[in-house]
Amino acid sequence: MVWNAVPAAVGIRSVGRFVPGIEISNEELVERFDTSEEWIRTKLGIHTRRVARPGQSTSDLAVGALFDACGRADIAPDTIDLVICCTGTPDHMLPAMAAAVLRKAGLLDIRGFDINAGGCAGGVFALDVGVKYIRSGEYNRVAVVIADTVAQCLDPEDRTGHAIFGDGAGCYLLEACRDERGVGPTVMRTKPELYYTAFTERQDPPEGVPNRFSGPNYMRMDGGGVRDFALDVIPDFAEGVAKAAGTTLDDVDLIISHQANPTLLRRLIRALGQPEEKTVVVADRLGNTSGSSVVLALWEAVESGRLKPGDEVLLVAFGSGMSYGGTVLRWCGPEDFGVGRMEAA
Incomplete structure (x- = not known):
């Protein structure tokens, strides 16, 4: 096997995002639960939240974020070497959600796998995993997609959970970069x-x-x-x-x-x-x-x-x-x- 020389620095070439189109206002929550708009606004500071539509899965959000990151970097998705998905709410327990993302994105010759980094901590833990794969010298371009649909996993009676959580996805597109730039020690x-x-x-x-x-x-x-x-x-x-x-x-x-x-x-x-x-x-x-x-x-x-x-x-x-x-x-x-x-x- 021929490997590239190990890069000294790894940077985020672009950041992608996808948020679902359904917006839930505080007023809508007040109609469902014994709470007040003022309590939600002052206690939490949240005015609206986005939630997945019926039938919209975590992998759908992930694909949207992946394509957004590629578009912003002006690169073709099929030039990615590895897709890492980080989620606590996968479409299925098996197979890996990365496989669903690759299938839906039409990226049939790219490898991928999942990590579960402890829910909200994934924004840093998953980034570190992707950086290490670039630094291995074996991968030149890695997409780290972090997506969750926690709002779909709430107790119907949990008014606080429904006030707090939304659904969304983000993507880091990672490549080697020049020294003195990029991701520092994690x-x-x-x-x-x-x-x-x-x-x-x-x-x-x-x-x-x-x-x-x-x-x-x-x-x-x-x-x-x-x-x-x-x-x-x-x-x-x-x-x-x-x-x-x-x-x-x-x-x-x-x-x-x-x-x-x-x-x-x-x-x-x-x-x-x-x-x-x-x-x-x-x-x-x-x-x-x-x-x-x-x-x-x-x-x-x-x-x-x-x-x-x-x-x-x-x-x-x-x-x-x-x-x-x-x-x-x-x-x-x-x-x-x-x-x-x-x-x-």
């Missing part, structure tokens, strides 16, 4: 003692129906536990991530965190000692989209022009497990890709 941690802070609970099947492995699942979350974890653990962790990248929280240009909800996000940014305008908020319109929330916020930063080549961006994601990870990106421009890579036998 720091990852897990606190298994907080396993039940956020998890999906298996429901008993109807009488006489065998429970085939997983059965129906409902998302369960201890909102206070998530809040305390974010405010008690993430500030020191974020400082450590910045230090590992040779920078500081004051020096990074942008901080993009998992969008648990906008109210908590703003409290977290203040706990980091940073101004609110240094972050990006999308959950106010999209809801908590689990692992894709970091990618969707990054997409918005690029699309709005807030992110420019050379800028430093801190990514922090945390989710069930409790798992959490962070990295610093030194953002690339188009000229930072297409770097020469010598062939090595």
Whole structure:
């Protein structure tokens, strides 16, 4: 086998996104549950959320994000070497959702596999997996697609869950880039003692129906536990991530965190000692989209022009497990890709 020389740096060539078209307002939730628009708006900071339409699966959202990333980079999808899908809500337990994405996208000669990185932590964990495949020297272009339809896994009586969660997908398109740019060191941690802070609970099947492995699942979350974890653990962790990248929280240009909800996000940014305008908020319109929330916020930063080549961006994601990870990106421009890579036998 002939492998490419191992690249020293890996960058995000483009970011793709896909959010479903159905929008659920706070007023619609008030009609269904014993709650108020004011409570949702002030407690959570969410005004609307997007949810998949009937028959729209997680892989459908993932394909949309993949095509969006390819379009923004002006590259043909069939030039991708590997597709990695990160999800906690796959279409089926088997086969891998990556196979469904490749099939629906018409990419029949490309390999792919799934990872489950702990729900909302996937925005960083999955990125790290993709970066390592590029650094192996065996793959030149890797698509990391992070998609979830958590809003489809909610207890019909869970008013808070329906107020918080939305469905969405994001995609990182990764390639080798020039030195001094790209994805910095990634720091990852897990606190298994907080396993039940956020998890999906298996429901008993109807009488006489065998429970085939997983059965129906409902998302369960201890909102206070998530809040305390974010405010008690993430500030020191974020400082450590910045230090590992040779920078500081004051020096990074942008901080993009998992969008648990906008109210908590703003409290977290203040706990980091940073101004609110240094972050990006999308959950106010999209809801908590689990692992894709970091990618969707990054997409918005690029699309709005807030992110420019050379800028430093801190990514922090945390989710069930409790798992959490962070990295610093030194953002690339188009000229930072297409770097020469010598062939090595």
